[in-house]
Amino acid sequence: MADQCKKMLSAINAGAMQWTMDTGGFRDRTEYPDGKETKIGTGNEDYARWMQFAIFTPIFRVHGDNGIQRQPWHYVPKKKDSDKPQDMKDTAIYEAIKLRYKLIPYIYSHEHQRNKTGVGIVRPLLFDWPEDGNVANNVDSWLFGDWLMASPVVEQGQQNKEIYLPAGNWTEWSAGNSQQGGRTMNFGTGNWENNFPLFIRQGAIIPMMHEDVQYVGQKPLKELDVEVFPDTKRTSFEYYDDDGKTYDYEKGVYFLQKLSVQRTGKTVLFEVAAPEGSFKPELEYYTVKIHGPIATSVELNGVKVGQVANLAALTGEGWIAGKDPAHGNIDVTYVRIKAQAKQSVTLTTQ
Structure with a gap:
């Protein structure tokens, strides 16, 4: 698993932005659907950590040789003091997906940006900090788009x-x-079931699904949550969609x-430009x-807006x-x- 970090960042550094891997590394091994350890030591922790790694790669896929169990429900840990598995929705695997x-x-x-510039969503840290010698050969962490830095756990029991x-x-x-x-x-990583290193860069603007979905297109996309972490300098993000x-x-x-968005003293200005393109x-x-x-107060287009209950x-x-609650119960204003x-x-x- 750790080798895949090196392979991915080396390939991307050479221009192969659409990199992917067989999440789980399923080849020439025996897997057991009851979640027991395999003959080479792969089990629930390995699968969960690999999933937490794979969601921050350009193309997310779980794949392997024929006859190998690779679906997430084959790697659900058992409940404490029980032979029964946990509910799938209570697992690290489910949370990662x-x-x-x-x-x-x-x-x-970001795929739209890649189409324009050739630079993909996964970027070695040296792309943004070329003068920092500490990141020159860093394969432990990488940028996932403009605003996230992933640093997955790839050592067993770390x-x-x-x-x-x-x-x-x-x-x-x-x-x-x-x-x-x-x-x-x-960074404490002992609790593998719900803890993995992921960091938000100051100035971030991150559009996200408002509702949970099982697949793209399951529900009409009528609302987006936009995670914003204002900086004292103006930052921007181009939200893109098509058919x-x-x-x-x-x-x-x-x-x-x-x-x-930009923060100036006690004022935060968030702006949405007029849309471009003919797709509705x-x-x-x-x-x-x-x-x-x-x-303490909010104005929309110069007019004060009332606070709801x-x-x-x-x-x-x-x-x-x-x-x-998604970020440790830190202060937030929903607009x-x-x-x-x-x-x-x-x-x-x-």
């Missing part, structure tokens, strides 16, 4: 991982802890909307999650301040705005 599908809008937008964070400010995905870059940190079936995007039949998606709303000091009441345009229109959101924060 769910996160990959939540990130599909982010991934697909309890702690030393991770080098390049210059800048970073937020731990699950715990929400803020980390200063330009240094090496120790997903034809080459009509080459004729201008696509949807592209530039999202930008089903998208109706962005729920923008602006992390950092919470808002709770998230369930955020059904139209509006806002509410609270905590984000729901209409998509497919030019918008300007101004937060006055604490």
